[in-house]
Amino acid sequence: MISFIQPSSPPEPGPLTREAALDPIALAAALLFAHGQTTERTVIAAERLGRALGVPVTALPYWGQLTVEIDGTTMSKIVPVKPLGVDMSKVLAVTTVVDQLCDGKLEAGAARSAITLAGCSTPASTLRFTLLAAVGAASLGVIFGAVDAMSLLLIAASAAIGAFVRRWLSGFTTNPFIQPLCAAAIAGAVAGAAGRLQGSEAITLIAFCPCMVLVPGPHLLNGAIDLARTRIALGIARLAYAGVLVLMICAGLWFGLVATGATLPAAGSSAPTPLIADVIAAGCAVAAFGTFFSMPWRLLPIPIVVGMFAHAVRWAVISMASANAAIGAFVACIIVSVIVTPVADRLHLPFAALGFSAVVSMMPGLFLFHAASALVELVSIGPRAPAVLLTSVAVNGTMAFLVILAMTLGLILPRLLFEHFLPTSE
Numbered sequence: 001m002i003s004f005i006q007p008s009s010p011p012e013p014g015p016l017t018r019e020a021a022l023d024p025i026a027l028a029a030a031l032l033f034a035h036g037q038t039t040e041r042t043v044i045a046a047e048r049l050g051r052a053l054g055v056p057v058t059a060l061p062y063w064g065q066l067t068v069e070i071d072g073t074t075m076s077k078i079v080p081v082k083p084l085g086v087d088m089s090k091v092l093a094v095t096t097v098v099d100q101l102c103d104g105k106l107e108a109g110a111a112r113s114a115i116t117l118a119g120c121s122t123p124a125s126t127l128r129f130t131l132l133a134a135v136g137a138a139s140l141g142v143i144f145g146a147v148d149a150m151s152l153l154l155i156a157a158s159a160a161i162g163a164f165v166r167r168w169l170s171g172f173t174t175n176p177f178i179q180p181l182c183a184a185a186i187a188g189a190v191a192g193a194a195g196r197l198q199g200s201e202a203i204t205l206i207a208f209c210p211c212m213v214l215v216p217g218p219h220l221l222n223g224a225i226d227l228a229r230t231r232i233a234l235g236i237a238r239l240a241y242a243g244v245l246v247l248m249i250c251a252g253l254w255f256g257l258v259a260t261g262a263t264l265p266a267a268g269s270s271a272p273t274p275l276i277a278d279v280i281a282a283g284c285a286v287a288a289f290g291t292f293f294s295m296p297w298r299l300l301p302i303p304i305v306v307g308m309f310a311h312a313v314r315w316a317v318i319s320m321a322s323a324n325a326a327i328g329a330f331v332a333c334i335i336v337s338v339i340v341t342p343v344a345d346r347l348h349l350p351f352a353a354l355g356f357s358a359v360v361s362m363m364p365g366l367f368l369f370h371a372a373s374a375l376v377e378l379v380s381i382g383p384r385a386p387a388v389l390l391t392s393v394a395v396n397g398t399m400a401f402l403v404i405l406a407m408t409l410g411l412i413l414p415r416l417l418f419e420h421f422l423p424t425s426e
Contacts, residue, residue, distance in 0.1 A: 018055050018070060018073075018075060019075065021050070021053040021054070021055040021108070022055070022057070022068055022070065022075065022076070022077040023077065023112055024049070024053070024111035024112040024115050025046055025049050025050050025053065025055070025057055025059075025068050025077075026046075026066065026068040026077040026078075026079045027079070027112060027115050027116065027119070028045065028046065028049055028094055028097070028098055028115045029042055029043075029045065029046040029049075029059045029061075029066055029068060029079075030066050030079040030081040031090060031091075031094045031115065031118070031119045032045055032091055032094055032095070033061050033066055033081055033083050034081045034082065034083055034084065034085060035083075035085050035086060035087040035090045035091050035350070036083070036085065036086035036087060036088070036091060036218055036222070036293070036350040036352060036353050037091050037095075037350045038222060038225055038350065038351050038352060039061050039222070039225070039226055039229070039231060039234060040225075040229060040419065041345075041350075041351070042059065042061060043058075043059045043061070045095060045098050046058075046059035046068060047059065048098060048102050049098050049101060049102065049111075050068075051102075052098075052101050052102040052104075052108075053101070053108050053111065055070055056070065056071040056072075057069060057070055057071065058071055061083075061231075061234060062233070062234060063082060063083070063233070063234055063237035063238070063241075064080065064081075064082055065078055065079065065080050065081060066078070066079050066081050067079075083219075083222070083238065084176050084241070086218045086219075086292075086293045086294075086350065086352075086353045087121075087123060087293065087294045088290075088293050088294050088295040088296070088299075088349050088350060088353055088354070089121045089122075089123070089294040089295070089296055090118065090119055090121050090294070091348065091349060091350050092296065092347070092348050092349060093118035093119070093121050094115060094118045094119060095348035096118070096348065097111075097114045097115050097118045098115075099348075100114070101114075123294045124291050124292075124294050126164065126167045128291055129163055129167060129291060129292070130160050130163045130164050130167070131160070132287060132288040132291040132292070133159045133160055133162065133163035133210075133213055133288060133291075133292070134156035134157070134159050134160035134163070135156070135284050135287070135288050136159065136213050136284065136285050136287070136288025136289060136292075137155050137156060137158070137159030137209045137210045137212065137213050137288075138152045138153075138155050138156040138159070138209070138284075139281040139282070139284035139285040139288065139361070140155075140209045140212050140213070140281070140285055140361065141155045141202075141205050141206075141209045142273060142277060142278075142281040143273060143278060143281050143282065143285070143361050144205055144208075144209065145205065145273065146202045146205045146206075146209070148202065151194075151202035151205060151206055154190060154191075154194050154206050155205065155206055155209045155210060157190070158186060158187045158190040158191070158206065158210040159187070159209070159210040159213055161186050161190075162182070162183030162184070162186045162187060162210055162214075163183070163213075165179075165182055165183060165186060166179040166180075166182070166183050169182060176241075176245070177244065177245065177248045180214045180245055180248050180249050180252065181248040181249070181251060181252040181255075182252060183210070183211075183214055183252065184210075184211050184214060184248070184249040184250070184251070184252030184253045184256065185252040185253070185255045185256040185259075186210070186252075186256060187206075187207055187208075187209075187210035187211050187252075187253060187256060188207055188252065188253040188254065188255060188256020188257040188258075188259070188260070188262075189256035189257075189259055189260050190206065190207075190210075190256075191203050191204075191206040191207035191256070191257065191262065192207075192256060192257045192259070192260025192261065192262030193260050193262075194206050195260075195262045196260060196261065196262055203262070207253060207256075207257070208253075211249050211252075211253055212360075212363060213288065213289070213292070214245075214249050215246070215249075215360075215363060216241075216242040216245045216246070217289075217352075217356035217360060217363075218293070218350070218352035218353045218356050219238050219239075219241055219242040219245070219352075220238075220239065220242045220356075220404075220408065221351075221352040221355060221356055221408065221411060221412065222238050222352045223235045223236070223237075223238030223239035223241075223242060224239070224408045224412050225352070225412050225415065225416070226238060227239075228412055228416055229416075263377075275312065275315055278311060278315060279308045279311050279312050279315075280308075281361070282307055282308055282311035282361035283304045283305075283307060283308040285307070285360055285361045286303050286304045286306075286307035286308070286357050286358055286360065286361070287300060287304055289356065289357040289360050290303055290304070290357045293350075293353040293357060295349075295353075295354075295357070299347065299349070302343060302347075302354075303340070303354055303357045303358045306336055306339050306340060306358045307336070307357065307358035307359065307360075307361065309335075310332040310333070310335055310336045310358060310359060310362075311332065311361055311362065313331060313332045313335055314328040314329060314331070314332035314362060315328075317331050317332070324399075325364060325367070325399065325403050326399065326402040326403045326405075326406040327406070328362075329359075329362045329364075329403050329406045329407045329410065330406035330407070330409065330410045331410070332359065332362060332410070333355075333359050333362070333406070333407045333409075333410025333411045334410045334411075334413070334414060336355060336358045336359050336410075336411065337355060337410060337411045337412070337413070337414035337415055338414045340354050340355050340358060341414055341415050341418045342418070345418075351415060355411045355415075356411075359407060359411065362403070362407060363403075363404070363407075364399065364400040364403035364404060367396045367397075367399045367400040367403065371392070371393050371396035371397040371400060374389045374390075374392035374393045374396065375393050377389055378390060378393060
């Protein structure tokens, strides 16, 4: 964790010694690294700031620490930090300070205090976080086929309660796994109670849609980008962290269902959602995830418009070109990445958070629902289960994997091509 210490008095402006310059450089890099910026952009920002302060440096991010070395010397600074969070406001604020220092608009002596202040920006309010969680989960319910008002209301209420509990727990523990575990348990309990008391036919969606807003998409994307850039250890660590988060979500959901004595029925086919409703719901889901990642209000329309356009493209590819869900997601994500990459660099926003926000509505929730439902039924029936259940698990599970893989490749390939052929000149 990074501790922020406000200076007792304003520093005197003027040039810094080489040792003193390491401190603000390491702090800025650590803040960017900790709050969702891609590793490559974090390294570039540290090098830019080093040149502005007259100290050529190299930043070496690892899971658990970040090292900044002065080139050609043995001087270095190690900052303990883990990339556990995603906060667009802090990334934007820190990058703005770095730009001011590089442009000479801010004195070098004020670098550390300015960077510290940028790192103290507050996340989205609890009210906004809770309301948008409800809106996002209900929007995903519409996309995945929940049409009755009661099911959508239960989905929204479950997600809102889970979001409030997550914020409440953040005041007691810094463990990143407790919050999604508890929120998913609430989703499972609400779905189980709905199934037992009202016999809701959409119990599977009531259970899974609130869990979909917990998916650690930016960590998956950042991990994939690190692997593609041969930062193998860091990429594996990021993906492992995301995997444990997903495991906690699944465990919490299972605990909630068990606590209410409920089981998930086999998911049936749902009626396709009309294009207009689909696109509007996608925009609402994008707005929700932008809030989760503390995106400023003034910038939120950007991923909303991009996400709605991409969802319409996906619908057209699947409906008009008769492509499968993986191909549709791949084409749409390529378009999103081509649009979002220069926007993210221009506005100094973390690419993974901005890109995932725009495509979250394409996550293969329906295939995951079918696979999970069939798997639960397979386990409950035991050796006498029909072979069709095993086939359903394999087919739907494989399709879900292919869609996630297609989304990941569609997002990172244009990003890597931009960085290779149009490297930053900053």
